[in-house]
Amino acid sequence: MAGADRTQQAARFLQDAHAARAAYQPLPEAFAPRDIDEAYDIQEAFQALLAAERGPISGYKIALTTPVMQKMVGFGHPCFGAVFASVVHHSPVTVKASDYVHIGAECEIAALLSRDLPAAAAPYDRETVAGAVAALMPAFELVDDRGADYSDLFFLGVAADNAWNAGVVLGEKVTDWRGIDLVAASGAMTINGQPAGEGKGGDVLGHPLEALAWLANTLAQRGQSLKKDMIVMTGSIVSTKFLNQGDDVRFDIPELGEVRLTVG
Numbered sequence: 001m002a003g004a005d006r007t008q009q010a011a012r013f014l015q016d017a018h019a020a021r022a023a024y025q026p027l028p029e030a031f032a033p034r035d036i037d038e039a040y041d042i043q044e045a046f047q048a049l050l051a052a053e054r055g056p057i058s059g060y061k062i063a064l065t066t067p068v069m070q071k072m073v074g075f076g077h078p079c080f081g082a083v084f085a086s087v088v089h090h091s092p093v094t095v096k097a098s099d100y101v102h103i104g105a106e107c108e109i110a111a112l113l114s115r116d117l118p119a120a121a122a123p124y125d126r127e128t129v130a131g132a133v134a135a136l137m138p139a140f141e142l143v144d145d146r147g148a149d150y151s152d153l154f155f156l157g158v159a160a161d162n163a164w165n166a167g168v169v170l171g172e173k174v175t176d177w178r179g180i181d182l183v184a185a186s187g188a189m190t191i192n193g194q195p196a197g198e199g200k201g202g203d204v205l206g207h208p209l210e211a212l213a214w215l216a217n218t219l220a221q222r223g224q225s226l227k228k229d230m231i232v233m234t235g236s237i238v239s240t241k242f243l244n245q246g247d248d249v250r251f252d253i254p255e256l257g258e259v260r261l262t263v264g
Contacts, residue, residue, distance in 0.1 A: 054084030065235025081163030106236030199237025
């Protein structure tokens with residue numbers, strides 16, 4: 001565990017950097033996390049500071065669940081971050097480029113929970129978490145890497161920085177999803193009508209609900225639980241695409257529908 005002083009110093013460093021819209025810099029060595037548990041300690045302290053601005057936690061994102069994303073960032077381990085209520089958007093939506101330092105979009109399957117997944121009931125697997133999924137949706141995760149240099153990226157620092165979540169855009173809820181082959185379901189992204197990437201549900205830890213089970217178990221190890229009505233972003237099947245003002249971005253999974261985002 002990180003010392004309380006180091007944890008708070010790191011959280012304040014992140015808060016100040018975001019408030020100043022500063023280019024991404026690694027956490028200073030004096031209070032950088034030394035393992036994933038320390039990274040999550042810092043993340044939790046940072047989230048407490050963010051809550052005053054962004055509202056309560058409405059769900060979670062899971063990062064680096066697919067080979068394409070692990071290759072992009074250069075790490076082979078998933079991590080999670082919180083999604084705050086004030087940055088949950090519904091398709092179609094226009095977001096302002098000026099609200100971000102360096103906005104990117106990731107293409108995902110999102111799950112809406114119908115009940116709690118308490119820590120006390122862990123461990124979970126794909127089948128047990130499936131019973132808690134009320135609906136699935138095509139979705140964008142919005143990320144803001146603040147212009148990070150990917151050639152010299154510290155994975156634990158990214159985890160501490162709430163895994164760079166800057167919001168989500170949700171498509172229409174699909175409640176009759178259980179007959180869909182989520183492993184084979186493919187999705188395609190376009191930017192201004194041009195193909196920008198594609199992938200399939202099986203790219204996400206073999207199955208999107210494996211990612212949900214991973215999150216429930218990882219939170220349980222920290223004494224935390226997923227709650228009813230939370231949104232869980234299961235991980236991007238397309239590598240992050242960074243956007244410019246005026247871009248029209250779409251992600252379509254035929255079995256689940258389309259989600260649309262415009263950058264104003």
